[in-house]
Amino acid sequence: MLVQAEYVEGNGFIAEVIRTNRIKTADVRVEEGVVSIVVPNGLPDARISQILKKKNEWIKNKIFLHREHNPVNAKDYVSGESFAYLGRNYRLKVVKGTFTPVKLVQGRLVVTVPQGSEYVHMIHNALVRWYKHHAELKLQEKVKRYAAVVGVDPSGVGIKTFKSRWGSCSTHGHIDFNWKIIMSPNHIVDYVVVHELCHLKHHDHSPKFWKEVERVMPGYLDCKEWLKKFGGGLWV
Ligand SMILES: [Zn+2]
Numbered sequence: 001m002l003v004q005a006e007y008v009e010g011n012g013f014i015a016e017v018i019r020t021n022r023i024k025t026a027d028v029r030v031e032e033g034v035v036s037i038v039v040p041n042g043l044p045d046a047r048i049s050q051i052l053k054k055k056n057e058w059i060k061n062k063i064f065l066h067r068e069h070n071p072v073n074a075k076d077y078v079s080g081e082s083f084a085y086l087g088r089n090y091r092l093k094v095v096k097g098t099f100t101p102v103k104l105v106q107g108r109l110v111v112t113v114p115q116g117s118e119y120v121h122m123i124h125n126a127l128v129r130w131y132k133h134h135a136e137l138k139l140q141e142k143v144k145r146y147a148a149v150v151g152v153d154p155s156g157v158g159i160k161t162f163k164s165r166w167g168s169c170s171t172h173g174h175i176d177f178n179w180k181i182i183m184s185p186n187h188i189v190d191y192v193v194v195h196e197l198c199h200l201k202h203h204d205h206s207p208k209f210w211k212e213v214e215r216v217m218p219g220y221l222d223c224k225e226w227l228k229k230f231g232g233g234l235w236v
Contacts, residue, residue, distance in 0.1 A: 033066035087185030191223035
């Protein structure tokens with residue numbers, strides 16, 4: 001189900017509001033420096049702002065720690081910088097104004113944030129959200145296509161942030177993908193999808209497993225190599 005994204009501005013950050021009827025109390029999360037708040041359906045906006053205000057110190061600290069621990073991330077998040085999506089580079093365009101999530105407009109990733117350097121990480125947050133959203137759509141589509149070819153029926157597909165892997169599959173047939181894979185070229189994403197789907201047949205990296213991968217994707221070794229060489233450079 002696709003729900004309209006809802007955002008609320010905190011003190012120097014933007015939080016995504018996720019409404020659900022599965023929880024009774026609000027839950028604030030900061031993952032990879034990205035803030036979200038999961039709340040029960042119908043919780044008034046004023047109450048959400050209140051909760052974020054109360055947790056402001058904690059949120060700011062989490063964002064700070066994320067930046068401290070990711071010095072490799074040398075992006076400036078300014079107009080003109082390029083970001084990869086399915087192997088193609090798209091230029092970022094930063095517009096000043098009321099926060100608006102990233103949109104792909106005429107080949108540019110356009111994001112609107114308020115004026116001021118303290119809002120730079122908002123651009124990062126917005127990009128991560130954009131990537132996650134598109135990763136989910138693309139990967140679900142690819143899983144559907146390749147599941148038929150591999151001859152398996154996964155029980156579910158999700159998106160996760162993994163530190164050092166591209167996907168994982170449970171014994172119950174649920175597959176999770178690292179959303180960052182969506183930055184790599186199309187055939188590399190295909191390989192990761194095929195790889196995980198083949199794990200539904202063989203839960204290991206045995207010769208039988210690799211034979212199955214090869215059957216579906218004869219050129220898979222090049223993809224494996226590509227990931228080894230360039231996979232580390234896939235970040236936003
Ligand atoms: Zn594997």
